[in-house]
Amino acid sequence: MTMTENAHAGSGAGSADRGGPRTGRRQMLAGAAALGATALAAGAVTATPAAAASGPRTFAAGRPILFRGATVVTMDPRRGVLHDTDVLVHGTDIQAVGKHLPAPHGTTVVDTAGALLLPGFVNTHQHMWQAALRGVGADWTLAQYYNTIIMKWGSLFRPQDIYAANYMAMVESVNDGVTTTMDFSHGLFTPEHADAAVDALFAVPGRARFGYSSLAPDLGWVYDGRVDRMLKERFASSDQLVTMQLAFDMYALTDDARRALKHTRDLGLPLSTHAGLYGFVGDDNIRFLQDNGALSPTTTLVHAATLSDDSYRRIADGGAYISLSAESELNAGQGYPPSGKAREFGIPISLSQDTVIWWSADMFSAMRATLSADRGLAHLQAHQAGKSLSSNALRAQDVLEYATIGGARTLGLDRLIGSITPGKRADLVLLGRSSPAMSVVNNPAGHIVFQAGRGDVDTVLVNGRVLKHRGTLVGVDLQRARHQVQQSLEYLRSKIPAKEWQQAMGE
Structure with a gap:
C-alpha cells in the first residue's frame, strides 16, 4: 500500500456522487513532481513507494x-460489495463511502488499489485469561480441559497473571483484525482478579466486552x-471502548441461579452462558432460562449443541443468540456445531474462538471450521440417503456475516460497528496484496x-485509530505483552508439578 498525506484544501467529506473523474495512473506518475512540490509548499509530507515499504507511518491524531x-x-445489505471505492474516516467515525471522494485538507490518503477493506471481526466468546497456556491442550477433550483448568490450574492464577494474559489476548486480537472481543472471564476468584482483567482490556486500544465471571462454585x-462496584467504578459510561456484561454458567438450577439471573436483569446487563454441552448443561438450562425471563435478545448461548428441537424453538421464540465455536465443538466434544439447527429455527x-489453550484467536479459522462442519454434515446426510447435494446451503457470505455484523448484533453493538456504513465507528480491516493468495480476487x-x-491483515483501525499498518502494530506494545505473558508462564510452571505438566502436554 502506498500512502501520502494530502495537504490540498478540500470542500468537505463529500458524498458518493461528488468529485470528478479519477486521474489515470500514468497521468499521476507524470505529474508526481508538480504534485510533490505543491504538497511540500503546503507543509505536507509525501511518502514515496520506496519509503512506504520501509515500515508503518505515524497517523496524526485528528x-x-x-x-x-x-x-x-x-456487510451493509444496502451497499453490498463496492469495487474501486473510497472510504473516508474522520475522528472515530466512517464519514463517507463512495467513488472519487474529495480529500479534506490534511487528509492521510492510503492508496489501497483493489485491496479488500472490511469491517473488523467480532469474536463473541474467548477465555482471554488463559493466553499464557497457549497450545497446552491441543489434544484435549472437554473433560480433560475441565479437570485440568477448572479443577486444578485455574486457582493458581494471580491477578498479574490475569492481566498478562488479557493484555496479550487484546494485542493478538488487534493484530489479527479482531477489533472486538468478548472476554468470557471466568478465572476471576477475587475483586483484585477482576480489576486486573479490566485494567488489561483498557490498556490496549482495541474494543472489548468484559464478561464478568468466576470459577467459584456458587x-x-x-x-x-x-x-x-465494578459497573459503577469502571463502566459508568456506555460510550467507551470496553463495555461490560455478565458471563456465568448454571450447573445447578437453584435459587442461587435464579437470584443471579434476576440481578443481571435488574442491572440491565447482557448475559453469556455455556449451553448445550454434552454431559454438562442441556435442555433443562434452556427451560430454566426461559422460566426466569432470561432467554431474550440480551442472552448469548455459547456452543448450544446437543439440544432438542424444543430447546431451539424456545431460543428462537425468546430472541436469544448463539455463539458458535466450531473448532472447539468439533475437537473437544461439546456437541456438533449447530449451525444447521440455528438456521432451521431462525436463531x-x-x-467465537473459545480459548488459545486449544486453538488460536483466528477468525479466519472460525469461518472455515463453521463452513466445513455445516457442509460436511449436509453432504454426509445426503450420501447416507443415497443422494447428492446440488448446492451448498451455507455460503461464504453467511459466515462472513456471522464473524462481523452478526457478532456486533450478538453484543448489542450493531448500531456502532459491524459494517462499513457512514455514521458507524471506524473499526476496519484492510487485507494486503503482498501474498500470492491475495494477487487475484474474483469473489470477495x-x-x-x-x-x-x-x-494478510495489513491495516487495522479501531474507533478511527490506526493500530496496525503495513503489517506492523502501531501504538500497541507487543514486546511488553510477550514479556508479561512469559513471566506469567514461568510462574505457573513453577506451581504445576512436572509430571502433571508432561501429562497435560501428552508427553
Whole structure:
C-alpha cells in the first residue's frame, strides 16, 4: 500500500456522487513532481513507494484518513460489495463511502488499489485469561480441559497473571483484525482478579466486552456487590471502548441461579452462558432460562449443541443468540456445531474462538471450521440417503456475516460497528496484496473466508485509530505483552508439578 498525506484544501467529506473523474495512473506518475512540490509548499509530507515499504507511518491524531480505490466488503445489505471505492474516516467515525471522494485538507490518503477493506471481526466468546497456556491442550477433550483448568490450574492464577494474559489476548486480537472481543472471564476468584482483567482490556486500544465471571462454585459473586462496584467504578459510561456484561454458567438450577439471573436483569446487563454441552448443561438450562425471563435478545448461548428441537424453538421464540465455536465443538466434544439447527429455527449466529489453550484467536479459522462442519454434515446426510447435494446451503457470505455484523448484533453493538456504513465507528480491516493468495480476487466474500489469513491483515483501525499498518502494530506494545505473558508462564510452571505438566502436554 502506498500512502501520502494530502495537504490540498478540500470542500468537505463529500458524498458518493461528488468529485470528478479519477486521474489515470500514468497521468499521476507524470505529474508526481508538480504534485510533490505543491504538497511540500503546503507543509505536507509525501511518502514515496520506496519509503512506504520501509515500515508503518505515524497517523496524526485528528487527521482524516481516506482509503482510496478499495474493494469494500461493507456487510451493509444496502451497499453490498463496492469495487474501486473510497472510504473516508474522520475522528472515530466512517464519514463517507463512495467513488472519487474529495480529500479534506490534511487528509492521510492510503492508496489501497483493489485491496479488500472490511469491517473488523467480532469474536463473541474467548477465555482471554488463559493466553499464557497457549497450545497446552491441543489434544484435549472437554473433560480433560475441565479437570485440568477448572479443577486444578485455574486457582493458581494471580491477578498479574490475569492481566498478562488479557493484555496479550487484546494485542493478538488487534493484530489479527479482531477489533472486538468478548472476554468470557471466568478465572476471576477475587475483586483484585477482576480489576486486573479490566485494567488489561483498557490498556490496549482495541474494543472489548468484559464478561464478568468466576470459577467459584456458587453465584453469590453476581449479587454480593462485586458486580455493582465494578459497573459503577469502571463502566459508568456506555460510550467507551470496553463495555461490560455478565458471563456465568448454571450447573445447578437453584435459587442461587435464579437470584443471579434476576440481578443481571435488574442491572440491565447482557448475559453469556455455556449451553448445550454434552454431559454438562442441556435442555433443562434452556427451560430454566426461559422460566426466569432470561432467554431474550440480551442472552448469548455459547456452543448450544446437543439440544432438542424444543430447546431451539424456545431460543428462537425468546430472541436469544448463539455463539458458535466450531473448532472447539468439533475437537473437544461439546456437541456438533449447530449451525444447521440455528438456521432451521431462525436463531441468529455469531462466531467465537473459545480459548488459545486449544486453538488460536483466528477468525479466519472460525469461518472455515463453521463452513466445513455445516457442509460436511449436509453432504454426509445426503450420501447416507443415497443422494447428492446440488448446492451448498451455507455460503461464504453467511459466515462472513456471522464473524462481523452478526457478532456486533450478538453484543448489542450493531448500531456502532459491524459494517462499513457512514455514521458507524471506524473499526476496519484492510487485507494486503503482498501474498500470492491475495494477487487475484474474483469473489470477495469467498476470498476472505477461504483464501485470506491473519498474515494478510495489513491495516487495522479501531474507533478511527490506526493500530496496525503495513503489517506492523502501531501504538500497541507487543514486546511488553510477550514479556508479561512469559513471566506469567514461568510462574505457573513453577506451581504445576512436572509430571502433571508432561501429562497435560501428552508427553
